[in-house]
Amino acid sequence: MVDQKRYILYSLFLFVLFVHFALTLLFVLPPNPVKNTFKLADYYIGRFFYQDWGLFAPDPIDMDISVLVKCIGENGEETKLFNITDNFNRYNNRENRVQRVAFNYAHSYINYSRNEFSLVDLCIKNPNHPICGQLKEAERDRQEGSKEGLRRVARSFCADMQHVTKTDYTKAQIKILLSKVPRWSKRYDEGPMEGVLDIGVVEFDKTRAFKIWKMKGS
């Protein structure tokens, strides 16, 4: 009797394990009819056990992303445009999590998320599809979130700058510099192709200097 109860419990554990991994697999697979009709995987795995195993797939990143910031004072004083993702932060190492903050916000600003990516093809083929409205909304939300993140990064950078120049900065201009690796066929003939995306001028309240960036005189 005791064995029986224990075995029922074991069966239950194995069933939970099976369901968990069935939902995991469903969540990480590309869109398919089962996934499209059965939304539990999105809710259960997406919320509690989120995972994304693209890992440089389907195509790897082929451009460097840099964040450029110009601090602007109340009376119009301006700094030059700094590449804040360059190696001049104090905590620079090969795996640079500080650098990643700005890099990931910028990356998220310009790239579709994996969920959006699956809808892009559909909307290119059929722009009037009702799902395209959702795609635009998701794109706008993502870009607003990323811009807010970049604003916070710029705010910290300008606070560090203020610590050195003793000038109050209340705004910043943010740009994203994209540097695309030359195509394989042009690898010996061309350098990286550069482009700048202007995010605009953002305003911010004062914050303390974290002294993340190594500024002259700091």
Next chain:
Amino acid sequence: MENERKLIPLYLFKKLETKLYNQIGARILQIGVGVVILYRSISELPAAQFIYGPEGAAIGSAVTFFGPMGIWIDMLFYSYLGIYFTFFIWGLGGVGLIFGVYPRLSTLLALFGTLLLELRGITHDGGDNILRLMLLYMILFHPLITKKKHTSSDIQPSISIFLHNLGVIAVYLQVVILYFISSTTKLHGEMWINGTAVYYVSQLNEFGMPTSFLRDLFKNPFVTTTATYLTVIYQLFFPAILLTPSKIKLPYTLFGILLHLNFAINMGLVTFSLIMISILLFTIKDNEWKKIAHFVKGAVPNFTVYYDGYCNYCSRTARLISFLDFFGMFRVISYRDDNSYLQYGLSFEDVDKEMYIIKKRNDKIKIYRGFDSVTAVVNNLPLLWMLVPFVYILRISGLGYKLYPWIANNRMIPLNGQICKDEVCSITDSKESDSKSFKVFTKR
């Protein structure tokens, strides 16, 4: 048992509740995860206020995971103290996992920190993703795996063992899903199909090769195409390889480890690579670890050093060798107490004349004597490698061979041959059971 075998579920249950699978692998995974957490908590701490703090760059919230309760959890990040507290708890979990202290509690603390920081910040990558999931499954690991020695009587059929094995299965399934999805997604990418994907990654500042030489190397078609296809093939076949015999699986795992070491060194994906290497080591079963240990034991030589236990500085040298021998390759024996040298065709007069070292690798035996034995010690103790050039010069100049006999012949030993300490040798009269100490030395 035969009846149970017929009832497959019952047989399976019996097996899963009686034997702890992947004990060594699970322990390695705990240590690997602990090291990653400790590394991150130390390296991110100085910039923690910027990355996660209220006035910093983070905009994430625990609400996405915990619902309305997340508002309360977010409060941890609204104060400087709260962030340091989170880091402390997180790091403590990491340390606990490394040293195997309260493993389940440590796993919970580590999971708590990992989850909160991931929800709050934006710096996470695939490595953090797998780290969090591993921690979740690791909660099920049995605390006994942290004990160096435990007997079979310590392991009684129990739910706890069943849950451990469930955790082991979960880790396997998760890593199979990871590689399966990663490889099949790559097969949708044009760059992976046409064999140029690695070229693009290698040229980036963010993940690219650290030197221009290596960047140029990946402009070579053979290098890039081989690297690209090898990466996809490795990932694609990984799930099937887990089911193959050790002869195939172990070299494949070694290749995977080298691949991830390359990601760590050349692409800067340190924590991702560390956690992946830990998972790869996890997939090696206990009996395979035994085979590896046996192989390493055969490949690594062991040395027996015969020294004069009556001679003070000889004893000190022997103690020093033992102290510096981190890998346990040396066994130091006083020939005064042990005549095992006889089995190697040596006489008391031989070992009394100069130091002898017997080197054994598999069934091969090599005997070093005199200054050559000094060379063998220096060459095989990593902490003495700085002396290698000095010993080499003594050897090729012939000076070492002249100097050694002089030192050996002039070593001081007590007249009565008692064990000496601090150059004072005690002579004990066993009949009277009182002891006297004398400074009684003679040159050999």
